[in-house]
Amino acid sequence: MAMKIFVEVNVHYDLNGKMTPLSITWEDGRVFEIDRVMDCRRAASLKAGGQGLRFICRIRRKDVYLFYEDPVWFIEGKD
């Protein structure tokens, strides 16, 4: 079953309050730059069990679902 993995995120806020995540800090301290945000919409995460703003982030040529569930950020992990 997928796990809900909470991560630290570096976020840029523009003047209108729009959020753009810039990088994710993984559990072991590694930092992953987000190359591009492909999509942002409200969505449920049935896998991890949560609901919030879902960012599809391109990280090292892979698409990662990053969720903002006010006030925390999580990704759907595998175990």
Place this chain on the structure above:
Amino acid sequence: MGFVDRTILHVDMNCFYANVECLYHPELRDKPVAVGGDAEQRHGIILTKNYIAKGFGVQTGEALWQAKMKCPDIVILKPDYKKYIKFSKMASEIYSDYTDKIESFGLDECWIDLTGSTGLFGSGENVADELRSRIRFELGITASVGVSFNKIFSKLGSDMKKPDATTVITRENFKEKVWPLPSSDLLYVGRATKNKFRMYGIHTIGDIARADVQMLKYLLGVNGQMLWLFANGLDTSPVSNIGAKSLIKSIGNSTTTPRDLITDMDVKITLYVLCESVAERLREHQFVCSTVQINIRDNELFSYERQGKLAMPTCISQVIFEKAFELYKANVPGKPIRSIGVRACQLSLRETEQLSFLPEIERIQRRETVECTIDEIRRRFGHYSIRRGIMLMDKQLSNLDPKADHTIHPVAFLK
């Protein structure tokens, strides 16, 4: 322009509380789950259950121990109203992409009038399907939608297919779809009405529709005529606007106490808590009340109401309490009290207050200043930051903040 039929949707989020909880607990999704009140606080009833628990015969409203007898493996979770309100709000945001004619009926149900926007978004059925898929994707829960030309049939429709389905009831097919349903499926046909109907051989909604309207009127008064109109698809009640607030006619709070109330002191403590909450809410809405009502239910679930008029309109908890306690003393029940409530009625706006030269006015104004100050302290530092001394006599009974704890109000179709 010709006659345009209305397009009204009724959205019912399936097993709302239970499904929201299951979203957050993926490990429970294939288990029987129910959301129930706190048994230790004696609010131990099933509020919602998921379909698996329903399969075991678990019913909404029954005691937790009854549910456990039917289904020993049932997982019972405590309600998290903040979360449910958030989900309900997000659902409303989805609906408002289509129209502003949205009338909620509790947290999980809603009417949507699409008559003016079908040109933009397509037929009622299309929008219904779109709403369902958006609710599933964005909120992670399912909903059933009924589409029809009036509110009553759209509500019936949302009940017919569950979960996650659309049911369309049209002028052409309502006789086949609606009329064979049992009379009790119709809004406002409760147990008493159903039994009355049965004595006259009325079993289905079709029977109501075909009955003589004068006979129904004789049987049930104005409501008989209303039900006849409902059954024949002639309900014309409008869907109100999303911003519309219903007119407040009274403000009340009640509680089922953690233990039965026996002595006057027990009743005093609970009444003070309730009166403070009622008075605070009156002040919040700039109201004063002229009548105080209490309702009492004893431990054998016999209940009654009493009311009395105040000498002058007020929003002061002490005055409301004195009236409520006087009403209680005049009607002390023979048995311990299980639940008790206070209600402020005959509300009027503060600005039309009668002035007086009497010296007691000054006293009342001083009291009001004190209570407003308490409101302000509580707003800044929390409800329990300042309390009456009597609350320390029994902390179990006084550990209650009705204003904050009871955010879910029952709704009525007839306002």
